[in-house]
Amino acid sequence: MHELGVVIKVVKTVEDFAKKNGVKKIDTLVLQIGELSSMIPRYIEACYPAAVDGTLMQDTKLKIEILPGNGRCNNCYKVFNLIKSHSQCPNCSSDEWELLSGKEFLIKEIIAC
Template sequence: MHELGIIIQIVKTVERFAEENGVTNIDTLVLQIGELSSVIPKYVEDCYPAAVDGTLLQDTKLEIEILPGNCICHKCDKVFNLIQHNKQCPDCRSQDWELLSGRELLIKEIIAY
């Protein structure tokens, strides 16, 4: 489970940001995880309490938003969800596409109070 290491690095990044910007109380951390990334949201949720224990984020809530795995068809320019359409354009049935989103792992928002 590499998610614990990833979350520990995110916590360090958020703490560094908070220190540089004078933020002392954080209520919520919002992450965006692409549905095609190698990071499993459930595992992130499970290891979050251990990763934030004893840190500035100890009492924070974690929110995760899933970003869709969207791509664009090179033949007809249709944008579609890769998973929902089984890697095939729903309009022209082409499998010649380019990935637009879905592999991200982003710190979207740090909500302070």
């Protein structure tokens, strides 16, 4: 489970940001995770308490937003969800597409108290 190491790095990044900007308490951390990324949201949620224990963020809430894995068909240019369509265009059945979104792992928002 590589998620723990990633979450520890996120916590460090957020704490550094908070210190540089005079933020004393953080209420909520919002992460965006693409459904095609290598991060598994339930693992992120499971290891979050251990990663924030003893830090400025130990009382923060974690909110995760899942970003869809979308592609655009190279044949008919339809935008579609790659997972729901099994990587095949639902409009023309082409399996040639360009990835538009879904690999993201972002700190979207830090909500201070």
